[in-house]
Amino acid sequence: MNLKELAELIKAEVITSDRDLSEITVPFVSACDLMSDVLAFCSPGSLLLTGLTNIQIVRTAQMLDLPAVVFVRGKIPLEETVNLAKESGIPVLLSKYSLYEVCGRLYAAGVKPSYVPQPREA
């Protein structure tokens, strides 16, 4: 699914984007508020859904080259968060739905979850 279709599904408002969202494909989604878990378990190319709105969310997305970030529950991101997103060219989407409902809508539409690796043998 591309980001434009995805935004419509979750009735998201798109801020910070000078890019054509229909050209960004989203193969996987990861929903998480723990950044270390994102760093550990997020498949390359995953869209990040989160209820946190601080600057380190975008920093994490930037470190992993994630295609975009969705802030849920109608949360408004902090100014520095938006600035870093603009600077690094990461689209930010705002959805009024809860994390659960955003996940449900995307899952029902067939978007795959981020791969969770099995623990490595010691």
Add this chain to the structure above:
Amino acid sequence: MAAPVCMEYRIEGNNFMVAGTASNNIKNTLKMLGIQSDVCRRAAVIAYEAEINLVIHANGGILKAVISEDKLEISTEDEGPGIPDIDQAMTEGYTTASNQAREMGFGAGMGLPNIKRNSDLFEIESTPGVGTKLISTVFFNK
């Protein structure tokens, strides 16, 4: 690649506004040098987790990256409180992160295990009251 590329950053303690900037520079340099993308990704995770630990646990420190022909070495050195029990600190889920750090999305107790998982070689050395040293190595052709 002829001479190794060295990058060194002084990381400020408890400054969340700039935390991650150094790691992002390291990642971008690796990309510019044409290093394989899976190595860049592992390096990004290692550097960022190590940098954040300097910010939230050690009151700052030094983050270094040395890129040579066959490998990348990411290391940190700090004069923070140190880690009394390394095995405990390496356990997934163990954390002493402050509320402030948790509010920022850290404190899952996953950082050090993440670093180790992404490293080919991993060393950590710590003395309570003196500080902590960490060295992570990633080989390019592995």
